[in-house]
Amino acid sequence: MSSRRKFLKQLGAASLIAPLTSYASVSEEEIEKRIIPYERTISAVDNINVGIIGFGIMGSRNAKTMLEVPGVKLVAVCDLYKGRLERAKELYGQQLFTTQSYEELLHRSDIDAVVVCTSDQWHDKISIDAMRKRKAVYCEKPVVHQLNQGWNVINVQKQTGVVLQVGSQRVSSIVYSEAKKFYRAGEIGQLNCIEASFDRHTALGAWQYTMPMDANTESVAWKKYFKSPTSLSFDAKRFFWWRNYKEYGTGVAGDLFVHLLSGIHFLTDSKGPSKIFATGDLSYWKDGRNVPDVMTGVMEYAAAKEHPAFQVLLKVNLASGAEKVESGKVKFYGTEGMIDFGWNDFTIYRNKFSKHPNIGGWDALDTYPEAVQREIMRNYKQKYPNAEGLSVDASPIRFMAPPGYDDRLDHFINFFESVRNGKPVVEDATFGFRAAAPCLACNESYFQKKLINWDPVKMVVKQAGI
Numbered sequence: 001m002s003s004r005r006k007f008l009k010q011l012g013a014a015s016l017i018a019p020l021t022s023y024a025s026v027s028e029e030e031i032e033k034r035i036i037p038y039e040r041t042i043s044a045v046d047n048i049n050v051g052i053i054g055f056g057i058m059g060s061r062n063a064k065t066m067l068e069v070p071g072v073k074l075v076a077v078c079d080l081y082k083g084r085l086e087r088a089k090e091l092y093g094q095q096l097f098t099t100q101s102y103e104e105l106l107h108r109s110d111i112d113a114v115v116v117c118t119s120d121q122w123h124d125k126i127s128i129d130a131m132r133k134r135k136a137v138y139c140e141k142p143v144v145h146q147l148n149q150g151w152n153v154i155n156v157q158k159q160t161g162v163v164l165q166v167g168s169q170r171v172s173s174i175v176y177s178e179a180k181k182f183y184r185a186g187e188i189g190q191l192n193c194i195e196a197s198f199d200r201h202t203a204l205g206a207w208q209y210t211m212p213m214d215a216n217t218e219s220v221a222w223k224k225y226f227k228s229p230t231s232l233s234f235d236a237k238r239f240f241w242w243r244n245y246k247e248y249g250t251g252v253a254g255d256l257f258v259h260l261l262s263g264i265h266f267l268t269d270s271k272g273p274s275k276i277f278a279t280g281d282l283s284y285w286k287d288g289r290n291v292p293d294v295m296t297g298v299m300e301y302a303a304a305k306e307h308p309a310f311q312v313l314l315k316v317n318l319a320s321g322a323e324k325v326e327s328g329k330v331k332f333y334g335t336e337g338m339i340d341f342g343w344n345d346f347t348i349y350r351n352k353f354s355k356h357p358n359i360g361g362w363d364a365l366d367t368y369p370e371a372v373q374r375e376i377m378r379n380y381k382q383k384y385p386n387a388e389g390l391s392v393d394a395s396p397i398r399f400m401a402p403p404g405y406d407d408r409l410d411h412f413i414n415f416f417e418s419v420r421n422g423k424p425v426v427e428d429a430t431f432g433f434r435a436a437a438p439c440l441a442c443n444e445s446y447f448q449k450k451l452i453n454w455d456p457v458k459m460v461v462k463q464a465g466i
Contacts, residue, residue: 048419051076051111051135053102053126055084057209058140059117062167063092066115066138066412071420078105080221080239083212100221102126106133113163113419116140119242120249121227124149127164128156136163136419138412141262142254142436143429147444150433150459157429165415165425166432170263172414173407178399179339179346180267187348187397189336191268194312196260196330198252199320206285206293206318207243211236237288244289246443251291252316253278253442260314260330262427262435263341267332269306272434272456273299278442284319293318297442314442344407345400356387433459 048071052059055077066072076097077088085098099105106114106129113136116126120142127139143166144150157164170176183191200206212219215236222234225248232238242248243255264270280295297314301307330341337350359365359380365373380387411426418425437459441452453462 046420047071047073048112048416049073049075049110050113050115051078051097051105051108052088052115052117053078053105054117054119054122055079055088056117058167059115060084060087060091062115062117062138062140062408062412063088065406065408066416068409069412069416072412072416076105076108076111078102080224081212081215082219083214100224103129106130106135111135113138113416115167119225120254121145121247124153125227127153131156131160131162131164134160134162136415138165138167138415139432140167141258141432142250142439143432144436144440145250145254147437147440147461150429150437154429154433154459163415163418163422163425164429165411165418166427166429166435167408167411168259168262168427168432168435169407169411170259171266171427171431172411173263173344174405174410175341175344175346175399175401175407176263176266179341179348182348182397183267183332183339187337187350188332188334188339189352190308191310191332191334192308193310193333194264194331195315195333196264196312196328197315197317198256198260198328199315199317199322201318201320201322207241207289208285208287209240211240215240241287241289244285244287244291246291246447249291250440251443252280252293252295252318253297253439253446254436256316257295257297257314257439257442258436259328261312261438262431263330264312265431265435268301268310270301270456271304271306272301272454272459273312273438274302274454274456275300276438276441276445276452276454278445280446291443292446295442295446297439297445299438342400344405345398347399348397350394350396354387356384430459 050066050072052063052074055063056079059079063074067074074092074096076099077085078099078101079085080100082100085100088098089096097108105111114130116123116130116137116139118126123139123142124144127137127143130137143153153164217234220234220239222239223230225239238245238248243251249255265272276297276299278295278297280292282289282292283294285293294317295315299312299314301310301312303309328343332339336352337348340347340349365376368376414426417423434456438454441454441461445452455462
């Protein structure tokens, strides 16, 4: 039995997490569905040669993860900093093709797919160029830098028929897949509100990454960093800390809100919100950045055939004071319970309303004269003889992936299965844009200080009064 089969078998091995807690286990069918692509024997003709564009934190991590998928080979790396090209060869051999020009990488005939891990402002352009070169594309979220770029990516994907998957891995997570089954089964009743946060409390969590000492115009292709000609002098922060600048990144909304919305849309099958408002502040990390380090977004999801109307409250705080490790927390509230997500787990609490009116306790009952109270209680017991002692709460349901589970690996397995077999990806350009667009609208709301009206079906900003 392969290591991955053994690993996924652990998911099906039910065990009690706590007294009076049901433990949700994964079905044999689900296990087989996930391990078959991983264990399939891959012939040389089915090997997939990959080029990575952008070998920073995500690019280098993605390289390690994708190479766990059988039949995948890294053959080329592009990065604007020469030191990262040198590091790529240290890790994967001197035969690795390296370049500072993504166009040169795309021109190679031996590359089947590319993984785009650049700063956000290049996501749409490189993805489009790659699809037109007939390269399958795995593009990190948020897939576009501006709201008006989404349809360009979607249309080119449709025109070319090339595989494109957006890299927001919760869509492939076994945790969200299992939670979705309980949600659809009505375990929490009718959904009405979701609270989701992604707080951090370290300098690295706030994107103050380590910079190399040789950062200059000799080691960095500074001019290539910009989509249009610039006279801006070299600035290492703007290059290595690009997430801190709206010109190159999308701030906490595009970097972190989008993870939260991807999971929310996957579980609810939603196309997105209709109204978006965000507020925030640059409260702590005053290091030259021009995006907030605290942001709260409020989104209104109108009733649709896929789901009832519900509200979404999003929050990111990069100086939370609560914990040093990043913490993604999501809570789905319904009329009969709640799904509480951790990093790789969830707990379902079921709390149905009583079938009978409540009486006593924090109530007006004891403010009336005793005779009136006795009369009220006598009438109540006659009308609801079975009300006393009725328990409507059920034991929580707990699901936890075993230590080491990585939904990014499942996301890459899904992507490469689509490349080999042509089956639909789990997160195409449309899904990716529908998750990213409300987050980018949060930025517009914050900087323009206004409510954004969004058409989640047509995927366009609605004009006032329409």
